[in-house]
Amino acid sequence: MTEKRPSTIYGRRLREARKSYGFSQKDLWIAAGLDESGAGSLISRYETGAHQPKLGMQKRFARVLELPLTYFYTEDDEVARLIANSARSDKPVQLQIKIKNRRKRK
DSSP states (O other): OOOOOOSSHHHHHHHHHHHHTTOOHHHHHHHTTOOSTTHHHHHHHHHHTSSOOOHHHHHHHHHHHTOOHHHHHOOOHHHHHHHHHHHOOSHHHHHHHHHHHHHHHO
């Protein structure tokens, strides 16, 4: 299955950030403290631009990915890269490991 190309800058940046830390769509949803049901399809809709998450949800994703909200709306790829690099943290990676370990125990 091929991924649909994001039609919004927010969707594109969300996908880039999620993938840069190796999160699956479902893992990002869980890391944001949300119910697992429907996780992948909602993240997919946010990433493709079919739906725009409310500000509170955007803040959750930004917090999980350790990125400022400005990253998600920066149109210039170079500026976005600089923002992402300056905010880079191991916290999202550690969180992802916890989620995967929890899933293995189930």
